[in-house]
Amino acid sequence: MAGITSTVGFNAVFAGITKTLSSHSLIYRRFQALWQKDSEVDDALDISAIRSATVRLIDGQQNMLGLVSKDEAVRMAEDAELDLVILSPDADPPVVKMMDYSKYRYEQQKRKKDQQKKTTRMDLKELKMGYNIDQHDYSVRLRAAQKFLQEGDKVKVIVSMKGRENEFRNIAIELLRRFQTEIGELATEESKNFRDRNLFIIMVPNKEMIRKPQEPISRKKKKQAESEVSAAEITAEPLQIESGV
CATH class of the missing domain: 3.10.20.80 (Translation initiation factor 3 (IF-3), N-terminal domain)
Known part of the structure; x- marks a missing residue:
């Protein structure tokens, strides 16, 4: 009987110790984490x-x-x-x-x-338009290009000439030059091709300009711009996909 009492008493003490250790386990883990962190430095x-x-x-x-x-x-x-x-x-x-x-x-x-954020891979965003694009769609693409450049991405503006449209090549070239002029100091020209049927110009963000604080865009205007961009079917491809261009 005495043996049973001793065993029960020992188990009670052991359970109490276990409970106490369990209640302090979180503190112990935090202390251990801090110790491991400090040991690195x-x-x-x-x-x-x-x-x-x-x-x-x-x-x-x-x-x-x-x-x-x-x-x-x-x-x-x-x-x-x-x-x-x-x-x-x-x-x-x-x-x-x-x-x-x-x-x-x-x-x-x-x-x-x-x-690390600043050295993130730069993407190439594509904006397509016809040589006879109307002013509204042109403005949508211009705002989209400004947005992409401010976010640190390259922008490739393409004007595709199909069939007899090649006769209006000079108009397409003037359109691309106008687009580049209106982008202004926000970007610099990386490359261009005015010879093939797909005329294009690639612009790289001007780091000095995009570092300047931009005027905050209201939520309403931001939503409107995103809707316009989506409606205009603007595509965006990673730079690595376009590397063969």
């Missing part, structure tokens, strides 16, 4: 790796405080509630800086993502 925070007794210290406001002892630098960072980060471990003496390292890492990662 601990080289910059490992002040013990500095062999020199003195360091060149920069404070949180970018002020150079000059030479101080390593221990003094650690104390000053703790007092300011900042991390002490090694900037130049091989300098003599090493250069360290007081900063919020988590914030610094976040901003670095954000800049990296922004850079």
Whole structure:
């Protein structure tokens, strides 16, 4: 009987420990994740790796405080509630800086993502029109071209000449030149072909122009433009598909 009581008591204690550990498992996982994350960047925070007794210290406001002892630098960072980060471990003496390292890492990662967005593959958007296109449809394509260019894509404007329409080649060429003129500084010419039956001009976005803030488009105007573009049957093909042109 005593053996049964002991076993029951042990099981109760074990269950209590298990429950306690389970309730703290989330905290443990978070701590573990933070530890793993910090372990990836601990080289910059490992002040013990500095062999020199003195360091060149920069404070949180970018002020150079000059030479101080390593221990003094650690104390000053703790007092300011900042991390002490090694900037130049091989300098003599090493250069360290007081900063919020988590914030610094976040901003670095954000800049990296922004850079990756800027280097995204450029697409080639096609806009087709006839040599005798009316003003409304012409305006639809012009607005679409401006939109594509502002989004960082190339634009290929095509005028197809079928059969006897080839007699009006000069009108088609003037139409393409007018289109390019009205696009203006938003794009630069990459290539053109006015010899074949499919006349075209390819324009590349002018990076300096598209960096400038554009006037915000109202929701109503944006929806209207999208409807017009859809109705005009504007096609968009990836650049790699058009590479053989």
